[in-house]
Amino acid sequence: MRRQWLLGVTCLLLLTLGYRVRAQDSLIRALTRQLAITKTDTGRVNRLIDLANASTDTNRVSALQYSNEALALARAINYKPGIAMAQFTLGRAYSNLNNYDRAVSYLNAAGDGFSQLQDSLGVARVQSRLAWVSIQRGDYATAFELGQQSLRVAEQRNDLLLIRQTHSHLGSLHILLGDYTLALEFLTTAMDEHERANDLRSVCRTLNALGELYRLKGDPEKAQNYYDKSIRLAESLQNPLLRAEAESNLAAVETEQGQPLAAIRTAHRSLRVLLAEGAYEVIAWAQTVMARAQLATNRADSAVYYGQKSWNLSRQIGYKEVIRDASQILAQSYARQNDYQRAYQYQQTFIAYNDTLLGAQTRQQLTILQQNAKAAEQQAAAILQAEEDQRQQQRLIGALIGLGLLGVVALVLWRSNRQQTRTNAQLRQQQAELKAAQNQLIQQEKLASLGELTAGIAHEIQNPLNFVNNFAEVSVELIDEIADEHHKPNPDPQLTDELLTDLRQNLQKISQHGGRASSIVRGMLQHSRASSGQREPTDLNALCEEYLRLAYHGLRAKDKTFNASFQVDPDPALGPVQVMPQDLGRVLLNLYTNAFYAVQSRQKTTPTAGYQPEVTAQVRLENDQAVIRIRDNGTGIPAALLSKIFQPFFTTKPTGEGTGLGLSLAYDIITKGHGGTLDVDSHEGQGTTFTLKLPT
Structure with a gap:
């Protein structure tokens, strides 16, 4: 039914297209005539702001000019509502032109102006736009907080335009966070709201966002269906930019479906429009799509050409995700041309940006998770306090009225108890959602260890290649x-x-x-490879030595000035042990990385004459158990914190440098996955020893 309804709307659009385009032009002409005959300065400010709003989607430069004129005039006559509104339209205009620094400056000024005017709805509009800018800049935690604040005010004031805009922003945000279920919920709601408001440009953008959701989710057929709808709707609206944005995404799907030649044609069409419009972020993305399609047809020279253009542009505008993707494509393209030196350089860049983005996303998801948990706790505390206040009041009334109203008091208490039950149920549901989000972060922490390993491998493999x-x-x-x-x-x-x-x-x-x-x-x-869960005979001496070396080179790849001595003391008498090597490797990599971090921190923060950073691993067969002891002479762990060291989300590292999941996962792998034990012994300022015991 939903698809049939949307098809009907599209057909109706084709019939009324000429009228809608003329209506938009007529609006701008009408506002221009009104501006010419408006006598009062405040009226001229308002007309200029109306013209800026009307020009936002059709002529971004004109929107910027109208906004600047409005701001200058409003300041000249000290018209404070006009100043705040002109600053808001300027912030929106600069954000549409990808000048995010100036956009944030004007939006913050507008927010201050609306606050002084006690205009809560104006503040909410600013927060919604700042949330969108934060998404573009990759600051997802800020975008989430601002979006939630804006949505609460919009719902309180029943501002339908702001509600649907904020739903769209939150849907796009959750796509980037990988929460496709919640993203689909927000985008579906936004689509219904845009359709009811007959805002067809927003419908077009939401169709494109839904296509991106299904592309990232691994459903290319659904993704292509939504992109096609977005392209047809953009054509009917005569909006080449919206069509080009959808076509750049469609080209990516065509490449993934094994149709690189079709993808090249689609990307060419998209780039012609995007270059004319100056949409730099989408240009950088489309050039990466074109490079990947060229590489799929074995045209390494063309792939290098477009990949280099994307790499240069994305570095200029600070688009880290595209820098990462372009670096990977350039590494593969130069390898096809047998230019292994450049291939290696770009592969190193890809690894560095991939690690940075993965760590940043994990930290921002953790921040959002903590915000949700804090909000849930505050809500539960407020409800419980309200319940307690209500019960106190009920007891007082009962004492004053006496036994004659005992039945009424009993009824009220029963209703209070039922409300308490509902509150507890809501709290349990929020705790379940919190647990699900924690599980998602745990999975990402497992993937993050791959970045550390890859950096070490890339550093070490250079020696035999030389x-x-x-x-x-x-x-x-x-x-x-x-x-x-x-x-x-x-x-x-x-x-x-x-x-x-x-x-x-x-x-x-x-x-x-x-x-x-x-x-x-x-x-x-x-x-x-993902762990199969099957145990296999493994040489623990060799495994410990290999991961110790890779952990050291992984840290050296990030800090060339760092040096430390490291060695493994093997036990020749220990034969193969039945373990899951991939999982145990992750444990060793985490413990070694922490050890090198500790000795590096001691070397930097408390330099001592003659201090030599040292990390050792000892393997022994003791009482029918394989025992691995990992020692370092680093900073050590305070005694008060040792009991918390294996708790999820607890970390001794500074804010932003650790998620607190590594040791928790290592403990679970050893104790639950292998039936062993993991203990820690540490002395602050002297060093730490982790002891793993595995049944043989």
């Missing part, structure tokens, strides 16, 4: 010398034998270091 390249170059020179000697009238057999011996040794070295690089790649692939 050896391979060097020996290969020397081998080519040896072959040239053999060829020269062979073509001489009287070749020297002894010299030829010596050259062949050197060549054989070089090829053996190439094979040796190539095998080392191959083993590193196999280890990376094994770690990146």
Whole structure:
């Protein structure tokens, strides 16, 4: 029924298109005539603001000009409502032009003006727009808080326009946070509200957002269906920018569905319009889509061309997500061209941005989770306090009225108890939602360890690759010398034998270091696979040594100045142990990373003459148990905090540097997944030892 209704609306649009376009032009002409005949200065300010609002979607430069004129005139006559409103329209105009710093400056000024005027609805409109700007800048926690504040005021004042705008913003926000269920709920509500208001531009944008939701969710058919609807609606509205935005997303889906040639044609159409409109963020995204499609058709040169354009533009405007994607495409494209040096450089950039974005998103989701939990606690406390106040009042009334009204008091208490039951049910539901969100963060923490591992692998794999390249170059020179000697009238057999011996040794070295690089790649692939949950015989001595080395190189990849000594003390008597190697590897990587962080912190914060950072791992077979002890001589953990060290979301690191989930997950993997134990012994200022015991 919903699809049939939307189809009917689209058909009606096609019939009334000419009228709607003429109506928009007529509105601007009518406002221009009114401005010309308006005598009062305050009236002229209001007409200029109306013109800025009417030009927002059709001519962004004109909207900026009208807003500046309105602000100058309002300041000249000290018309405070006009000043605040002109600052708001300026903030919106600059945000549409992707100039977010100036947008935030004007929006904050508008918010202050509305607050002084005690205009709560004006403040809510500012908060809604600031939420949208925060989404574009990647500050999801701020966007979530501002969006919730704006929505509460809009619902209290029953401002339908602000309600549907805020629902759209929150839907887009939850897409970025990966909460597709809640995103679909917000966007579906926003779609109904836009349709009832006959706001077809917002319907077009919401269709595009729904397509993006299903594309990220892994349902390309539904995504393409929504993109097609958005494109048709944009065509009927004669809005080339909306169509180009939808086509850039459609091209990404076409590439994912194995239609790169169609994606190239679609992306070309999109880029022609976007470049003319100056929509820089969408241009950077569309160029990345084009580069990926070119790479899918084995056109590495074209992929490099578009990937480099996207990389340069996204760095200029600070679009980190596109910098990450463009770096990955450039690394793959240069590898296809056998330019491994550039491929390696861009792969390092991809890893750095991917780690940064993943960590930032995890921290922002944690912030939103904490905000929800705090709000739920405050709401529950307020309800319980209100219930207690009501009960106190009821007792007083009962004492004054006496036994004659005992039945009435009993009835009131019964109703109070029923309300209390409902309150408890709401609190349990909120706790369940909180638990679900925590589980989602835990899964992301598991993925975050892959970034640490990849940085270490990339740093370590460079050594065997350097050896391979060097020996290969020397081998080519040896072959040239053999060829020269062979073509001489009287070749020297002894010299030829010596050259062949050197060549054989070089090829053996190439094979040796190539095998080392191959083993590193196999280890990376094994770690990146999801755990099967099956235990397999594993050499714990080798596993501990490999992850210790990778953790060290992972930290060195971020801080070239850091150096530390590290070693593994193996137990030759310990045979293979039945464990889940991927899960145990994550535990070791987390403990090693924490150990190197601790010694690095001690070296920076309390430098001591002769201090040498040191991390060691000892493997032993004791009482039919495999025992792994990981020691460091870092900062140590205060005794008062040791009892909390394995609690979820508890961390001793500064704000923003840890989620507090790593040790909690490690404890669960060892105790629940392997039936072992994980203990900690630490002395503040001296170091820490973690002891893992696994049944053999």
